[in-house]
Amino acid sequence: METRELRYFVAVAEELHFGRAAQRLGITQPPLSRAIQQLERRLGTALLDRTSRTVTLTGAGAVLLAEGRAALGAVDAAERRTRRAGLSPSGAPGLVLVTKASASRELLAELLDAYAAEPGAVPVDVILCGPSEQERHLREGRADVALLHVPFDSTDGFHTEELGAESQVVVLPAGHPLSARAHVRMADITGLPGLPLPRWPDPDGTYPPGPGPEVRDHAQLLQLVALGRACAVSPESCRAQLHDDLAAVPVLDAPTVTTVIAWPPHSRLVAVADLVRTATRLRGVGHERR
Amino acid sequence: METRELRYFVAVAEELHFGRAAQRLGITQPPLSRAIQQLERRLGTALLDRTSRTVTLTGAGAVLLAEGRAALGAVDAAERRTRRAGLSPSGAPGLVLVTKASASRELLAELLDAYAAEPGAVPVDVILCGPSEQERHLREGRADVALLHVPFDSTDGFHTEELGAESQVVVLPAGHPLSARAHVRMADITGLPGLPLPRWPDPDGTYPPGPGPEVRDHAQLLQLVALGRACAVSPESCRAQLHDDLAAVPVLDAPTVTTVIAWPPHSRLVAVADLVRTATRLRGVGHERR
DNA sequence: CCGGATCGATACCCGGACGGTATCGCTGTT
DNA sequence: AACAGCGATACCGTCCGGGTATCGATCCGG
Numbered sequence: 092m093e094t095r096e097l098r099y100f101v102a103v104a105e106e107l108h109f110g111r112a113a114q115r116l117g118i119t120q121p122p123l124s125r126a127i128q129q130l131e132r133r134l135g136t137a138l139l140d141r142t143s144r145t146v147t148l149t150g151a152g153a154v155l156l157a158e159g160r161a162a163l164g165a166v167d168a169a170e171r172r173t174r175r176a177g178l179s180p181s182g183a184p185g186l187v188l189v190t191k192a193s194a195s196r197e198l199l200a201e202l203l204d205a206y207a208a209e210p211g212a213v214p215v216d217v218i219l220c221g222p223s224e225q226e227r228h229l230r231e232g233r234a235d236v237a238l239l240h241v242p243f244d245s246t247d248g249f250h251t252e253e254l255g256a257e258s259q260v261v262v263l264p265a266g267h268p269l270s271a272r273a274h275v276r277m278a279d280i281t282g283l284p285g286l287p288l289p290r291w292p293d294p295d296g297t298y299p300p301g302p303g304p305e306v307r308d309h310a311q312l313l314q315l316v317a318l319g320r321a322c323a324v325s326p327e328s329c330r331a332q333l334h335d336d337l338a339a340v341p342v343l344d345a346p347t348v349t350t351v352i353a354w355p356p357h358s359r360l361v362a363v364a365d366l367v368r369t370a371t372r373l374r375g376v377g378h379e380r381r
Numbered sequence: 382m383e384t385r386e387l388r389y390f391v392a393v394a395e396e397l398h399f400g401r402a403a404q405r406l407g408i409t410q411p412p413l414s415r416a417i418q419q420l421e422r423r424l425g426t427a428l429l430d431r432t433s434r435t436v437t438l439t440g441a442g443a444v445l446l447a448e449g450r451a452a453l454g455a456v457d458a459a460e461r462r463t464r465r466a467g468l469s470p471s472g473a474p475g476l477v478l479v480t481k482a483s484a485s486r487e488l489l490a491e492l493l494d495a496y497a498a499e500p501g502a503v504p505v506d507v508i509l510c511g512p513s514e515q516e517r518h519l520r521e522g523r524a525d526v527a528l529l530h531v532p533f534d535s536t537d538g539f540h541t542e543e544l545g546a547e548s549q550v551v552v553l554p555a556g557h558p559l560s561a562r563a564h565v566r567m568a569d570i571t572g573l574p575g576l577p578l579p580r581w582p583d584p585d586g587t588y589p590p591g592p593g594p595e596v597r598d599h600a601q602l603l604q605l606v607a608l609g610r611a612c613a614v615s616p617e618s619c620r621a622q623l624h625d626d627l628a629a630v631p632v633l634d635a636p637t638v639t640t641v642i643a644w645p646p647h648s649r650l651v652a653v654a655d656l657v658r659t660a661t662r663l664r665g666v667g668h669e670r671r
Numbered sequence: 672c673c674g675g676a677t678c679g680a681t682a683c684c685c686g687g688a689c690g691g692t693a694t695c696g697c698t699g700t701t
Numbered sequence: 702a703a704c705a706g707c708g709a710t711a712c713c714g715t716c717c718g719g720g721t722a723t724c725g726a727t728c729c730g731g
Contacts, residue, residue: 092384092456092459092460093383093384093385094382094383094384094456095383095689097456097459108707109707109708109709110706110707110708118689118690118691119690119691119692120707120708120709121690121691121692121693121708121709121710121711122689122690122691124708124709124710125689125690125709125710126689128709134460134463134464134467135464135467136463136464136466136467136468137467138463141707141708141709142697142698142707142708143696143697143698143699143706143707143708143709144697144698144699144706144707144708145707146707146708149467150466150467151463151464151466151467153466153649154462154463154466154649154650155459155462155463155466157647157648157649158455158458158459158462158463158522158647159459160647161455161459161646161647162452162455162456162458162459164455165448165451165452165454165455165456166382166384166387166452166455166456168448168452169382169387169445169448169449169451169452170382170424172444172445172448173424173426173428173441173444173445173448174424174425174426174441176426176440176441176443176444176445177424177425177426177427177439177440177441178426232448247540247646248538248539248646249538250537356451356537356538357447357448357450357451358447359443359444359447360444385718398678399678399679399680400677400678400679408718408719408720409719409720409721410678410679410680411679411680411681411682411719411720411721411722412718412719412720414679414680414681415680415681415718415719416718418680431678431679431680432678432679432726432727433677433678433679433680433725433726433727433728434677434678434679434726434727434728435678436678436679
């Protein structure tokens with residue numbers, strides 16, 4: 092199976108419309124129809140049910156859509172990582188680390204400093220992005236290593252090392268009645284009148300239905316809390332980023348957030364191994380301090 | 382990047398010889414040379430250093446070899462899983478489960494029975510293979526789910542659920558002096574005169590150097606032990622498979638072996654989810670019994 | 672030091688695959 | 702019933718991938 096065929100199929104499967112898919116692919120509709128037919132013939136199975144009005148996925152088509160997306164991601168990753176490796180002729184390509192914009196600045200700075208002091212350290216570029224984009228960056232080869240936050244992020248398909256755990260706090264407008272409390276429970280803050288929990292985008296960029304404002308990043312979220320339009324449950328390290336118009340109260344029964352360092356399983360880059368080793372050493376130190 | 386180019390490159394990178402690679406690919410050498418040149422031009426980086434006598438990988442080439450193998454595996458997996466999904470027009474393709482031939486027969490039988498009793502269960506084919514082949518089966522789409530044994534098998538890149546843990550025993554010829562002991566330690570059995578630990582193949586099929594006979598599967602291993610040519614450290618469940626010409630003695634400080642059920646992260650098959658749910662339910666029951 | 676062997680690169684040719692235009696046939700709509 | 706929307710089919714040109722022949726460089730035996 093060629094990646095071209097896969098790209099074509101994924102486009103049609105996502106659009107469920109040959110014309111639009113062809114437009115998206117920058118070709119015309121007839122070759123696209125033929126390519127899909129040929130793919131079906133070679134796989135020996137129907138992928139799409141098409142009447143002259145509608146196109147729907149068959150069971151096999153749904154499988155190929157899921158698997159094909161993953162496969163295309165892997166091919167793109169191979170290409171990107173190879174390009175990046177080729178840029179530095181020294182054979183020591185710089186690392187790209189991706190993490191949330193809202194992540195603990197302290198941990199990251201500590202890690203980067205410690206790694207930079209290692210013998211054989213290479214330059215590290217940092218990408219900051221919204222939640223649920225890190226995985227994609229890692230999977231598609233735009234990044235070599237990520238700091239993820241379990242259980243918010245999924246570590247599916249990556250190697251991980253746990254770096255630290257922290258409990259969570261609820262972030263409230265400074266004057267809110269609950270802000271005087273020493274601690275609260277989840278039941279105290281779900282369904283607070285006028286202060287719903289926000290909705291985060293799904294990996295595909297759409298928002299689940301429900302009450303609460305849509306947010307893309309942590310800064311937006313804090314803005315909304317300050318405006319009295321939402322409340323937020325966040326790892327306690329976010330306290331460092333709060334102004335005095337916001338208050339944070341520990342939530343006793345919120346799930347513990349674990350920061351992990353994650354990297355793709357095929358990575359043979361020594362720099363990744365070095366960075367992970369540095370991170371796990373820091374973890375030991377950090378634990379003693381806490 | 383097209384899969385054809387990737388296959389070509391991987392072949393050359395593995396053979397480090399254009400002629401042999403071309404032969405393996407079923408084409409002649411000139412188009413292969415051109416294809417690699419074109420790939421290098423498009424990626425903007427050299428992948429191979431070639432004199433007219435030798436071919437070696439560049440740094441970027443090594444990256445592309447590792448990443449490209451993974452990507453090709455993902456494409457093959459997509460194709461195989463789609464084919465399999467298409468075979469059963471009911472939309473309920475049978476599951477393929479892969480495990481070691483030496484795995485606990487009891488656990489597997491229990492799992493298959495329990496799953497078969499579920500509503501909506503589909504037929505399950507079982508593949509038994511040697512160690513370190515399961516991963517490949519799962520990664521390349523020949524199987525949907527696997528029973529792996531940590532730390533022998535790697536769970537890199539898969540979803541897993543822990544199913545049970547067991548300690549290990551050393552398997553010895555029945556008459557051996559140590560076989561009378563109630564338990565031993567690793568130090569007692571490494572370097573036993575005439576009874577070395579065997580060597581298992583690496584994932585690429587080659588054997589690490591060192592003393593000890595080469596073995597491919599558990600049956601071979603037990604045969605060698607019975608012949609007095611080796612000893613073996615195995616999970617205690619293997620006792621069920623021992624004849625009276627073999628003795629098993631608990632090893633106090635051998636690593637605990639954990640049986641996990643593993644499946645690829647993109648799997649959206651309900652049957653996989655059902656099977657995993659059945660397995661974790663069984664685990665609960667099993668724990669109570671132990 | 673020379674001639675042959677080995678191996679990758681180049682030159683050139685051919686066939687097929689891929690993409691484009693025009694058109695058909697079916698279906699749901701007004 | 703006429704029309705519009707959509708996928709399939711027919712047909713054609715072009716470019717790309719593969720084949721054969723050959724070159725140029727390097728290593729090796731005598």
